Amino acid sequence: MIDIGINFKTSIPQREMFSQKEKYVTVTKGRRLGATQGGAQKFIKFAAVDKIPHMLWGDTIQSNINKYFDRYFYPILKQGIDFHYHRTEKTLKIYETIIDFRSAEKPYNWEGFGYHKIFLNEAGIILANDYLYDNAVLPMMLDFPQSQLIAAGVPKGKVNKLGLPHKFYSLYEKAKMGEPNHKLLEYSSYDSPFLRTRDIEELELQFASGLMRDQEIYGKFVDATDRPFFYSFEREKYVKEFELNPMLPLIYSFDFNKEPMTCIVGQRMNAFIIAVRYANKIDIGSTPEMCEMLHAQNTTWGRNLFITGDATGRNRTPLERGEVNHYLKIKSYFNLSDSRFNVRKANPSHINSRLLCNSVMQNMNVMIHPDCEGLINDIIYANVDQQGEIIKSQILGRHFFDCFRYLLDSEFPDFLKNPRRYIKMKVA
The missing domain is CATH 3.30.420.280 (Nucleotidyltransferase; domain 5)
Structure with a gap:
């Protein structure tokens, strides 16, 4: 292992979700746990220290990608790591490692390459599209026996728009049942050391619905047939x-x-x-x-x-x-x-x-x-x-x-x- 002279400061949840050995790592979490920041630090370490050749970062919308690079990647990379980021192609090269960034907004851009590590940031939203999982993510993991999927996010229901099991929920169920090659990590917003307890408590009070509180703060899969947009309206x-x-x-x-x-x-x-x-x-x-x-x-x-x-x-x-x-x-x-x-x-x-x-x-x-x-x-x-x-x-x-x-x-x-x-x- 190479020492690049940078101290990566990560929380326990951030370290745990990126240090598992299983092929499929499912991470259910509450809001503001720090998965994006932790993912950026770990991807830099995977590239600069562990020399993992090919990685994919999947996100919800295209506009997030450059913002995340500027906020979470660049401050570390500029400390002396050799890198080049192509803002249009959304590709980051760190030494010899290639990291591709893709968004659920453009699913047709995902196909065509194999990856050693795939991180889905907000998997509850990304995996609502069955096509992305079945036609892009799974085939991407065929090229390398040691490939790994880390699917992290706030749960967004047990079924998708077609009434079929949500892919994120299916991964959760497999890990919950102890299937081989599956690992489940569960966190609430209270597990983040970056948030003050009273701030989370204030956020909890803003939810009129207990279902929304369970989902957004405690990272639970909830099921409800009546889902008003304005659940606080009287x-x-x-x-x-x-x-x-x-x-x-x-x-x-x-x-x-x-x-x-x-x-x-x-x-x-x-x-x-x-x-x-x-x-x-x-x-x-x-x-x-x-x-x-x-x-x-x-x-x-x-x-x-x-x-x-x-x-x-x-x-x-x-x-x-x-x-x-x-x-x-x-x-x-x-x-x-x-x-x-x-x-x-x-x-x-x-x-x-x-x-x-x-x-x-x-x-x-x-x-x-x-x-x-x-x-x-x-x-x-x-x-x-x-x-x-x-x-x-x-x-x-x-x-x-x-x-x-x-x-x-x-x-x-x-x-x-x-x-x-x-x-x-x-x-x-």
């Missing part, structure tokens, strides 16, 4: 009469669809009160038509507006010439500056959005005017599948639902990372 608590404050800006949150075009009108009344007054819909409409409706409805506010909503509104609209998109049309109509727009580059996933929205609703003061019946119905009846993805159809578009989650995300973007910041405001 009509008598959140639906109430109120009037907008003409001195405070309005927030328009858009969802861009031709059938229908929707936009909700909200207001941040103070640091811990967010209110929704109107839920507007045009069955077959355009962005300029929606802007006209909003202007007529809220003439008093003029340009005292903030804009958020669907990130796809940044894309160029196919029916217009030139670099025109929905948000440029809104900017032009209301004569707004860029500082009035708070729109993500990509929409938040339903899984992350669900936790954020319910946490905000339980801990902040959220008000929805009874006139917003379309939004209220979306909140009541929006359900998720076992992977946490919203169930939509042509009939159940849930467009007001999207407007609402974009609004909460824009106003409380770091609530899950720093809830005490907002709760202290509320107490004060």
